[in-house]
Amino acid sequence: MITMQDVCKTYKVSKRDAGFSSAFKALFHKEYELIHALDGVSFTIRDGEMVGYIGPNGAGKSSTIKILSGILTPEEGTCLIDGLTPWKNRIEHVKNIGVVFGQRTQLWWDVPVLDSFELLKEIYRIDAHAYRRNLEQLTDMLGLSGLLQTPTRQLSLGQRMRCEIAASLLHDPKILFLDEPTIGLDAVSKLAVRDFILRLNAEKKTTVILTTHDMQDIEALTSRIILIGRGHILLDGNLTDIKEGFASTDEGLASFYQSHNL
Numbered sequence: 124m125i126t127m128q129d130v131c132k133t134y135k136v137s138k139r140d141a142g143f144s145s146a147f148k149a150l151f152h153k154e155y156e157l158i159h160a161l162d163g164v165s166f167t168i169r170d171g172e173m174v175g176y177i178g179p180n181g182a183g184k185s186s187t188i189k190i191l192s193g194i195l196t197p198e199e200g201t202c203l204i205d206g207l208t209p210w211k212n213r214i215e216h217v218k219n220i221g222v223v224f225g226q227r228t229q230l231w232w233d234v235p236v237l238d239s240f241e242l243l244k245e246i247y248r249i250d251a252h253a254y255r256r257n258l259e260q261l262t263d264m265l266g267l268s269g270l271l272q273t274p275t276r277q278l279s280l281g282q283r284m285r286c287e288i289a290a291s292l293l294h295d296p297k298i299l300f301l302d303e304p305t306i307g308l309d310a311v312s313k314l315a316v317r318d319f320i321l322r323l324n325a326e327k328k329t330t331v332i333l334t335t336h337d338m339q340d341i342e343a344l345t346s347r348i349i350l351i352g353r354g355h356i357l358l359d360g361n362l363t364d365i366k367e368g369f370a371s372t373d374e375g376l377a378s379f380y381q382s383h384n385l
């Protein structure tokens with residue numbers, strides 16, 4: 124079970140105008156601006172649920188995922204995932220979660236994918252039997268057999284994404300956070316990733332929290348959406364709440380964003 128209660132996250136960023144004189148002034152007098160990325164965020168996600176966490180650019184989705192995965196510490200609020208606070212119980216917590224950031228890689232760039240997997244085996248202290256079983260299953264489900272000996276930098280985006288997903292699941296986590304996992308993928312690769320996520324959730328009952336701007340991802344994968352805008356949860360419900368009365372989910376979503384000045 125995942126519960127977030129009144130979580131606030133503020134970034135402090137230095138502020139200066141463009142130009143040489145502003146850069147010079149900033150050496151002596153720094154001005155800061157506060158960005159309230161999350162402003163009282165609360166939700167609950169049950170074991171085995173699949174949830175789409177959506178919102179416009181800059182809404183606070185990645186900040187939420189980073190807090191849930193223990194990378195960021197909020198200033199206020201509580202978050203419990205299976206009884207653990209992610210940023211306080213990091214070592215125990217990371218055993219329970221897998222994280223995929225579509226725009227970043229957790230694989231070592233210059234070495235074959237399998238070498239990265241072996242390193243992750245050591246980092247997560249996965250026992251040899253479980254590692255072999257998981258590697259076989261993931262290789263089969265994600266079609267990785269021809270890719271394991273290839274250095275990451277030689278993979279196409281779609282091939283790399285399948286390897287990233289496998290890397291995040293080698294230690295058999297109960298929860299998977301996916302931050303834009305289909306970004307930049309072609310239609311075939313998108314379908315492969317979606318099919319895999321559906322199978323994982325159905326067969327292993329893995330809890331999945333998915334952020335994406337691709338409404339087809341959401342339509343294919345989940346009916347529950349949590350919608351965030353300017354750091355506030357604006358809707359926790361069903362995709363049909365957004366789509367109703369519109370020709371497409373994208374149109375419904377655009378209208379929702381406009382009506383909330385997002």
Ligand SMILES: Nc1ncnc2c1ncn2[C@@H]1O[C@H](COP(=O)(O)OP(=O)(O)OP(=O)(O)O)[C@@H](O)[C@H]1O
Nearest residue numbers: 134136158160178179180181182183184185186187
């Ligand atoms: N490290 C940081 N330092 C300063 N500001 C940040 C930082 N990370 C995020 N922000 C700001 O916090 C707000 C929320 O950003 P966040 O990345 O969580 O949004 P998002 O919903 O994931 O956006 P996107 O869909 O564009 O990826 C934005 O205004 C962003 O500029």
